[in-house]
Amino acid sequence: MTDATAASATVAAKPVVGRSLWGDAWARLKANKAAMISLYYLILMAVVCIVGPFFVSHQYTTIYPDYVRTAPSFSSYPRPEMIETALSDAVKRMRVDIKEWHQEGSRVSVTVTSSKKVDERNVRYLERSDAFDSVTVDSTSSDGLEMVMSASVKQQYFLFGTDNVGRDLLSRTLMAGRISLAIGLLAGIVAVVIGVVYGATAGFMGGKTDEVMMRIVDVLYSLPFIFFVIMLVVFFGRNFVLMFLAVGAVLWLDMARIVRGQALSIRRQEYVQAAEAMGVSSRGIVRRHVIPNLLGPVVIYMTLLVPQVILLESFLSFLGLGVQEPMTSWGVLISAGAANIGSANWMLLFPAFFLVSTLFALNFIGDGLRDALDPKDR
Amino acid sequence: MFFYLLRRLLTAIPTMFVIVTIAFFLIRVAPGGPFNQERGLSPEIKANLEAQFGLNDPLWLQYWNYLKNLLHGDFGPSYNLPDFTVAELFSEGLKVSIPLGLSALIVALLLGGTLGIIAALNQNKSGDYAVIAVATAGSTIPTFVIAPIIQLLFGLTWKLLPVGGWGGGAFINMVGPVLTLALPQMAIVARLMRGSMIESLRSHHIRTARAMGLSDWSVVVKHALRGAVLPIVSYAGPAAAALLTGSIVVETIFAIPGVGRYFVQAALNRDYTLVMGTVVVIALFTIVFNLIVDIMYAVVDPRVRYD
Numbered sequence: 001m002t003d004a005t006a007a008s009a010t011v012a013a014k015p016v017v018g019r020s021l022w023g024d025a026w027a028r029l030k031a032n033k034a035a036m037i038s039l040y041y042l043i044l045m046a047v048v049c050i051v052g053p054f055f056v057s058h059q060y061t062t063i064y065p066d067y068v069r070t071a072p073s074f075s076s077y078p079r080p081e082m083i084e085t086a087l088s089d090a091v092k093r094m095r096v097d098i099k100e101w102h103q104e105g106s107r108v109s110v111t112v113t114s115s116k117k118v119d120e121r122n123v124r125y126l127e128r129s130d131a132f133d134s135v136t137v138d139s140t141s142s143d144g145l146e147m148v149m150s151a152s153v154k155q156q157y158f159l160f161g162t163d164n165v166g167r168d169l170l171s172r173t174l175m176a177g178r179i180s181l182a183i184g185l186l187a188g189i190v191a192v193v194i195g196v197v198y199g200a201t202a203g204f205m206g207g208k209t210d211e212v213m214m215r216i217v218d219v220l221y222s223l224p225f226i227f228f229v230i231m232l233v234v235f236f237g238r239n240f241v242l243m244f245l246a247v248g249a250v251l252w253l254d255m256a257r258i259v260r261g262q263a264l265s266i267r268r269q270e271y272v273q274a275a276e277a278m279g280v281s282s283r284g285i286v287r288r289h290v291i292p293n294l295l296g297p298v299v300i301y302m303t304l305l306v307p308q309v310i311l312l313e314s315f316l317s318f319l320g321l322g323v324q325e326p327m328t329s330w331g332v333l334i335s336a337g338a339a340n341i342g343s344a345n346w347m348l349l350f351p352a353f354f355l356v357s358t359l360f361a362l363n364f365i366g367d368g369l370r371d372a373l374d375p376k377d378r
Numbered sequence: 379m380f381f382y383l384l385r386r387l388l389t390a391i392p393t394m395f396v397i398v399t400i401a402f403f404l405i406r407v408a409p410g411g412p413f414n415q416e417r418g419l420s421p422e423i424k425a426n427l428e429a430q431f432g433l434n435d436p437l438w439l440q441y442w443n444y445l446k447n448l449l450h451g452d453f454g455p456s457y458n459l460p461d462f463t464v465a466e467l468f469s470e471g472l473k474v475s476i477p478l479g480l481s482a483l484i485v486a487l488l489l490g491g492t493l494g495i496i497a498a499l500n501q502n503k504s505g506d507y508a509v510i511a512v513a514t515a516g517s518t519i520p521t522f523v524i525a526p527i528i529q530l531l532f533g534l535t536w537k538l539l540p541v542g543g544w545g546g547g548a549f550i551n552m553v554g555p556v557l558t559l560a561l562p563q564m565a566i567v568a569r570l571m572r573g574s575m576i577e578s579l580r581s582h583h584i585r586t587a588r589a590m591g592l593s594d595w596s597v598v599v600k601h602a603l604r605g606a607v608l609p610i611v612s613y614a615g616p617a618a619a620a621l622l623t624g625s626i627v628v629e630t631i632f633a634i635p636g637v638g639r640y641f642v643q644a645a646l647n648r649d650y651t652l653v654m655g656t657v658v659v660i661a662l663f664t665i666v667f668n669l670i671v672d673i674m675y676a677v678v679d680p681r682v683r684y685d
Contacts (some may be wrong), residue, residue, distance in 0.1 A: 219396055219400070223397060223400060223401065223657070226641060226642075227401065227404075227641070227645070227653075227656075227657060230641070230642060230645040230646070231404050231405070231408060231645065234408045234409075234410075234645060234646070235408060235409075307518075311520055314520060314522070315520065315522065315627070318522045318627065319626065319630075319642055321642075321646075331522075334522060334523060334526075335522070337526065338522065338525070338526035338529075338631060341526050341529055341530050341534065342534055342541075345530055348523075348526050348527070348530070352523045352527070355520070355523070356518060356519050356520075356523060359518045359519075359520075360514070360515075360518050363514065363517075363518055
């Protein structure tokens with residue numbers, strides 16, 4: 001072990017500093033490349049999802065009717081060949097005819113004619129188009145039947161393309177990441193808190209209390225899980241914060257079992273008996289021995305629980321039961337992507353990549369933590 | 379053995395009873411009812427329907443009637459699919475879901491088992507890492523991502539498979555759904571197999587078999603596999619129950635008329651009888667397959683005895 005030799009070198013130089021168990025575990029985790037890369041990746045993902053939407057020029061709710069299902073691209077929209085279509089669309093709405101149009105640099109100038117007087121307010125139609133802005137009327141012919149307008153071409157970037165109503169997929173994917181990660185963490189914490197309290201109570205009380213509490217868990221286990229979740233959706237309706245508190249409240253069953261088992265076995269460990277024999281108060285035993293030994297499995301299980309919750313949220317959103325439009329989550333986006341797979345595969349691929357890579361990272365971290373925190377398993 | 383099975387079947391009865399009771403009252407306390415639809419029925423018609431299905435009776439009476447009918451094998455009529463009884467819906471849907479789930483289970487067990495053995499025999503070599511990578515991917519990527527990607531690749535890009543539909547159970551229509559269903563299970567089976575096979579290969583009787591000069595094939599397949607297969611058997615029970623009762627994701631994406639979609643639809647429509655039917659069917663499958671697992675245990679491992 002390389003870190004052991006490194007440690008002995010420092011020990012030789014300085015007065016002996018004992019390494020705590022947590023320091024030990026941290027060193028082991030740091031030696032695990034997959035877990036560390038995953039950890040950095042996850043931090044990066046969280047930062048990008050939290051900060052990213054402020055830097056994307058599109059709001060995740062803004063609809064660009066002219067850019068429905070636009071393919072992802074590094075170059076800007078509108079493409080040169082799209083300008084004419086956008087112009088003729090806008091002019092058609094004005095109910096006038098294009099006489100001539102040309103482009104100078106970033107500005108487009110168009111001459112329109114009509115058999116009736118051309119109204120100046122028609123510039124609105126150009127402004128409403130997603131392709132143009134800062135429209136001005138340059139000149140009007142003396143009889144009012146002809147008008148020259150000019151507008152700048154609005155350069156827009158859709159790095160991830162747009163969805164099927166014309167919203168920027170990049171900003172939506174990042175917003176979805178915020179929601180999915182937040183829900184994962186929230187429901188994960190709820191599940192862990194309930195599970196730890198319930199399991200620890202059952203484990204430490206023992207006897208009849210334990211018996212009854214664990215029978216309740218068994219009964220809850222035997223009901224189909226998805227039934228529970230759907231019932232919660234039915235009860236809590238579309239309020240997703242409440243719903244995921246509730247989902248967390250369902251996922252605690254495994255946690256409770258694990259903690260109870262741990263609590264039971266720790267209570268019978270020799271070091272606990274030794275501490276008792278030396279007259280350590282039971283509060284001291286709980287603080288010094290029981291909690292640190294419980295924490296390992298709890299932390300491991302929590303890192304495995306968070307991806308489960310994210311997956312569950314995506315699954316519910318996929319069924320249309322989770323997060324509601326215009327709010328979004330990775331599951332919502334993937335569901336829309338699966339429905340449009342023939343015409344716009346980027347709508348599936350980008351959110352799917354974000355979701356799957358996050359799940360991968362969480363799983364590797366979970367595995368790494370298990371190896372780091374469980375010294376028996378090495 | 380016979381008495382053991384009898385006892386197991388008898389203990390299944392209270393379990394079923396508890397499940398049915400909880401599910402019955404849970405779905406009943408949910409707000410709304412089967413006939414509160416968006417296109418509202420006129421109050422007289424709604425009242426008539428509710429009277430016909432006995433929904434105005436006190437809850438305990440409805441519960442009693444439901445239990446009574448259930449014991450006679452009568453799951454009742456579906457409220458939202460009014461031309462069908464729940465039993466008919468299930469007998470039609472299970473004709474699709476059972477072949478699909480069974481194929482997926484077989485594929486998962488065979489492929490996953492083989493991969494697991496390959497990994498165990500090449501422990502900490504490239505073959506092992508490849509299997510671990512596949513297993514991690516399979517258990518991480520959710521089915522609702524795998525399914526559309528299979529559609530995209532095999533259906534739209536290479537045009538090898540139909541994009542969806544059941545086609546009366548034609549082989550070509552089954553490939554996509556079976557793959558989607560099998561992949562996550564295969565990943566878990568491969569992991570389990572790898573772990574238990576490594577352990578089994580280290581045991582004394584394998585060392586003895588090798589020392590006696592048995593061929594690699596016979597050591598692995600005849601001796602090591604037998605000891606290693608137990609965790610797979612116990613995993614296969616619940617997995618089979620889950621696979622055979624349909625998957626809403628696969629059925630939605632591939633447009634397959636199985637039973638998986640009933641659960642969500644029925645719960646959202648408050649189709650009480652259909653929800654209860656689904657709960658009962660899933661619970662039955664779970665109990666039956668757990669029983670089969672226990673029998674398999676005794677078959678595979680002669681040390682396991684039920685007296």
